[in-house]
Every structure is written in structure tokens, then in C-alpha cells.
Amino acid sequence: MKILATNKRARFDYDILETFEAGLELTGAEVKSVKAGHISLKGAYAAITGAGAVLLNMHVRAYPPAGKQPGYDPTRTRQMLLHKKEIGYLRGKTQEQGLTIVPETVYIKGNLIKVALGLARGKKQRDKRATIKRRETERELKRVIKRG
Numbered sequence: 629m630k631i632l633a634t635n636k637r638a639r640f641d642y643d644i645l646e647t648f649e650a651g652l653e654l655t656g657a658e659v660k661s662v663k664a665g666h667i668s669l670k671g672a673y674a675a676i677t678g679a680g681a682v683l684l685n686m687h688v689r690a691y692p693p694a695g696k697q698p699g700y701d702p703t704r705t706r707q708m709l710l711h712k713k714e715i716g717y718l719r720g721k722t723q724e725q726g727l728t729i730v731p732e733t734v735y736i737k738g739n740l741i742k743v744a745l746g747l748a749r750g751k752k753q754r755d756k757r758a759t760i761k762r763r764e765t766e767r768e769l770k771r772v773i774k775r776g
Contacts, residue, residue: 632662632741633734635669640759642730642748648718650681651709652734652741654688661691662741667734674708674729674745676719681708683731683743708743721747 638644654662661667666689674683683706690700710718721727732744751759 630736631733632665632736633667633669635672635730635732637670638730638732638746638748640751640756642728642746642750643755644730644732644746644748645727646747647732648710648714648745648747649737650714650743650745652683652743653707653709654741657691657694657697658688659741660694661688662734663736664691666691669731669734672731674731676715676722676729679707681710681715681718681729682706683708686731686734708745718747725749 668687670687672683672686674681676682685703686706687702689702690697718729722729727747727749730746730748732746734741734743736742
């Protein structure tokens with residue numbers, strides 16, 4: 629499993645309650661571009677629509693060896709491949725409990741490109757401060773252990 633992109637803000641801004649694995653529907657040039665690492669999850673989010681699960685605002689740069697691609701939109705809406713039961717479960721959770729679906733990582737599994745989705749609840753500002761404080765404490769402990 630080779631990780632191609634991570635959403636660093638996902639764990640900081642949200643409490644991840646559950647994770648799901650979904651396939652991505654991409655064009656041929658997009659697959660090559662993603663495998664080359666030209667992908668960004670910054671600002672990306674997932675939604676459940678009438679057509680199924682979609683990934684919005686994920687940036688995939690145009691693949692230069694593919695030549696000019698007229699009308700190519702790097703942040704187009706991409707379909708995600710999930711089971712019907714998973715889609716129904718996610719739809720219910722996001723509507724009734726105020727949860728959101730956040731893409732965490734994009735990776736290669738076998739020959740396929742997958743995205744790890746997190747069912748998440750937004751953190752409050754005080755929770756973010758606690759996360760920063762805990763991280764700083766752990767970093768300081770590692771420094772002390774390394775010196776002594």
C-alpha cells in the first residue's frame with residue numbers, strides 16, 4: 629500500500645469516529661497523474677448525493693505527457709465507489725447527527741486507487757488547543773529522553 633496524498637488537517641480539525649475505504653472513478657490521464665503524486669486533498673470533502681457518494685474539491689493536476697486536455701477541470705466532482713449499504717449508512721449519519729465525511733488519505737491498493745474516508749465530528753477550538761498541548765508535551769518528552 630503506497631500512500632499518495634494525506635489530508636493533514638483532517639485529524640486536527642475533526643474527531644474521526646469511523647473510517648471507510650472507497651474506490652475512485654478517474655479518467656486514464658488522472659490515474660497516471662495521481663500515481664505520479666500530483667494530487668492534493670487540501671480543502672477536499674465528500675458528500676452523499678442522489679447519484680451516490682462524490683468527492684468534491686480534490687485537486688488532480690493535468691498529466692503533461694497526455695497533451696492538451698481542453699476543458700479539463702482539476703477540481704471536478706469525482707464519483708466514489710461504495711456499497712449501497714455504506715452509502716445509506718453514511719447518508720443517515722450525516723443527516724441526523726451533524727457529522728461530516730472527510731477524505732483522509734489517497735493510496736494504491738493492488739492496482740487500484742482508493743481513498744480512506746473518515747466519518748467525523750468537528751472539533752471545538754478548546755479541543756484543538758488540547759491537541760497542540762499534548763503534541764508539544766510529547767515532543768518535549770522525546771527531547772529529554774534523547775538527551776539523557
